[in-house]
Amino acid sequence: xxxxxxxxxxxxxxxxxxxxxxxxxxxxxxxxxxxxxxxxxxxxxxxxxxxxxxxxxxxxxxxxxxxxxxxxxxxxxxxxxxxxxxxxxxxxxxxxxxxxxxxxxxxxxxxxxxxxxxxxxxxxxxxxxxxxxxxxxxxxxxxxxxxxxxxxxxxxxxxxxxxxxxxxxxxxxxxxxxxxxxxxxxxxx
Numbered sequence: 328x329x330x331x332x333x334x335x336x337x338x339x340x341x342x343x344x345x346x347x348x349x350x351x352x353x354x355x356x357x358x359x360x361x362x363x364x365x366x367x368x369x370x371x372x373x374x375x376x377x378x379x380x381x382x383x384x385x386x387x388x389x390x391x392x393x394x395x396x397x398x399x400x401x402x403x404x405x406x407x408x409x410x411x412x413x414x415x416x417x418x419x420x421x422x423x424x425x426x427x428x429x430x431x432x433x434x435x436x437x438x439x440x441x442x443x444x445x446x447x448x449x450x451x452x453x454x455x456x457x458x459x460x461x462x463x464x465x466x467x468x469x470x471x472x473x474x475x476x477x478x479x480x481x482x483x484x485x486x487x488x489x490x491x492x493x494x495x496x497x498x499x500x501x502x503x504x505x506x507x508x509x510x511x512x513x514x515x516x
Contacts, residue, residue: 334388334389334390334395334510335388335389335390335506335510336386336387336388336506336507336509336510337386337387337389337506338380338384338385338386338387338497339376339380339385339386339387339397339399341373341376343376343387343394343397344369344370344372344373344376345369345372346387346393346394347369347372347376347387347394347397347418348366348367348368348369348371348372349420350394350395350396350397350418350419350420351366351367351372351418352366353421354418359439359464359466359467359469359471360439360442360445361439362439362464362466362471364466376399379399379400379401380493380494381492381494382402382490382492382493383399383400383401383402383413383493384398384399384400384429384493384497385397385398385399386398386399386506388510394420395419395420395423396417396418396419396420396423397417397418398415398416398417398418399415399416400413400414400415400416400431400434400493401413401414401415401416402414403433403435410489410490411430411431411432411433411487411490412431412432412433412434412435413431413433413434413435414434414435414436414437415434415435415436416436417436417448429490429491429493429496430481430487430488430489430490430491431480431481431490432479432480432481432482432483432487433477433478433479433480433483434454434477434478434480435475435476435477436449436454436475436476436477436478437460437473437474437475437476438473438474438475438476439464439471439472439473440459440471440472440473440474446474449476449478452478453478454476454477454478455476455477455478456474456475456476457475457476457477458474458475459472459473459474459475460472460473460475
């Protein structure tokens with residue numbers, strides 16, 4: 328059964344670093360979702376949040392003042408011609424799974440396979456599979472594949488304007504409206 332949730336999507340803040348570190352840790356220690364081997368502590372997670380937010384959004388989803396998940400965008404490739412493409416990352420707290428402007432043109436996502444829930448979530452968000460890197464990550468004594476997905480964000484025009492750093496957009500009514508629309512897509516059981 329699906330019900331409305333009174334959750335909030337907002338820009339990550341310093342106070343969110345411990346919760347974000349806690350959400351991310353099981354992806355490292357309990358499986359192969361992340362290819363990191365040691366979970367970052369809250370201080371390291373805060374460093375990452377601050378670094379990402381210099382250019383890209385790092386958002387959290389919270390209910391009843393508890394962070395249940397986070398998403399962020401990051402550089403897809405350092406080469407200048409890739410600057411209109413971003414990689415996206417999403418992690419959801421283990422007990423909240425399956426709850427269903429910036430000038431960037433393409434979002435790219437890698438998913439360690441098999442991971443049916445993540446593949447379905449990306450498909451629901453409009454991502455299409457573009458390929459698989461076979462046996463690209465080694466963890467827990469086994470080689471793992473990574474599926475790659477992409478989603479067009481805007482028209483691929485000639486002479487695109489430069490992407491706008493997220494801090495310049497974060498407080499705009501357009502972004503706030505997008506957060507509100509996105510919160511409406513989240514459901515719980």
